[in-house]
Amino acid sequence: MKRTLTILLAVITCFAVNAQIEVPQPSPAGSVYSKVGLTDVTIDYSRPKVKDRKIFGEGDEFLQPYGQIWRSGANAGSVLKLSTDVKIAGTDVKAGEYLIFTVPGKDEWKFMLYSDVSLGGNVAGYDKEKEVVSTTVKPIMLSTPVETLTYNISDISENNTSANIQLSWADVSIKVPMSVDFDAAVMASIEANTKVNPGNYVAAANYYLNAGKDLNKALEWMNMYLSVGENAKQFWHLHTKARILAALGNKKEAKATAEKSMELAKAFPNGDFGYVKRNEDLIATLK
Template sequence: MKRTIWIALLFAAGLSASAQVKTPAPSTAGSVSTTVGLTDVKVSYSRPSIKGRKIFSTDAAALVPYGKIWRTGANQGTVISFSDDVKVEGVSVPKGDYLLLTWPGETEWTVSLYKDVAMGGNTGAYDKSKDAANFKVKASTLAEKIETLTINIGDIAADNKSAKVQVAWENTSVKFTVAVDYDAQVMKSIEQNTKVSPNNYFQAAVYYLETGRDLNQALTWINEASKSNPDAFWILHQKAKIQKALGDKKGATETANASMAKAKTAGNRDYQMMNEDLIKSMK
């Protein structure tokens, strides 16, 4: 009997050591990510809520007093990551992970991307020499209150070369710009992949056309792409655009007509219309 009780007690002790009661965290975990150009940008953070408190203020009793360092979140602070080298507010920042530290102010914030991620939320250990970037951004007032700290990545530029990271809480918003340079990566990819597959000549030619590079090289590549797929009306359409850019309106018109005929055979009305517009633009 004693042996049975002893085994039961051991079993209960084991359960007590391994089992845990799970409850919601006071500050929920959040993350946001997007691809800017060819670069992955991600922010991971803990999201505190106002809960009736004063957040940003000159009052030293506020949760985040003006002029004091803030981990820009709760718990272990906020981490921002870049898969490639970037520029943040014009400052070159190598790819990697950084703590996002801030010093809020009424009209302006100081922002630091901090290299020592292991510091976590222990802002008392901050060492300015470990900043990868340190800059100032304007603060703006929001019309509607944001109850829970929210970080967004938006305002992506039309050329996909920049985006803005926004920190918004209470009635305050700040944004800073992350700029990327994917051109070198694309050029390297073109060099490598056109040697592997002729189908890549099409993408290479279009990229050269859209970025204003060597149009004669673009024409050579688009001709190679057309050889491997002579019925591709979309390839012929891009060839006509390259010819137009080179000043060869006669050749561009002939190519656009050929593209339009093949698009009609394929039942693609969109390319028929695009070729019609292209031909009109050369008259």
């Protein structure tokens, strides 16, 4: 009996030692993700709060004095993850993971990417030889303060070739430009996939049209798709053909194709999906 009690007490003691109580963290974990072009962009970071403190400024009374390197987050710092090669502030950056460091200043901030993520938030161990990007940006003063540090992938361009890495905290925000190049990847995909699935000719034609590439090739691909089975009744793709013809300067055929697309759209039992108006607008430009 005594031996059983001893074992039971040992088990209880062991459980008490290993059991942990989970409580909210002062700087909770955060993550932001966006696709820019064909690139997955992720920032994992810890989010400190202002909590009535002076954050950025001149002198030791500020949490992060001007001119001193900052891990740009709390705890182990902030990690930028890139799925493809990109350019950041004009500098080539390979796919991979990088720590974000900054040096705040009144009139400009220094922004750095660091290749050794094992450094974490240890700014004292910063090795300039492992610096991948070093650039300066102008800070944006905020009229409405941001209580909790926030990263964002902002200002993604209409053609998906550029965006900004944005950091906002307290009364300041900075934006660092990033650009991506996906044309070569798209071209390789077109070459590979149109051979195994003719339906991909539509995507290829659309890409050529929107990117201003060889429009005759785009028209060839669209005609190849529309010639199969009942595909010519797909008024949404006929509209794309009309746009290609219009871009080639073939107004007469573009108008006839747009009129056929509009006719099919009006007769479609499930609605025209806005293609009657799209064709009317296109025809109006062909006079």
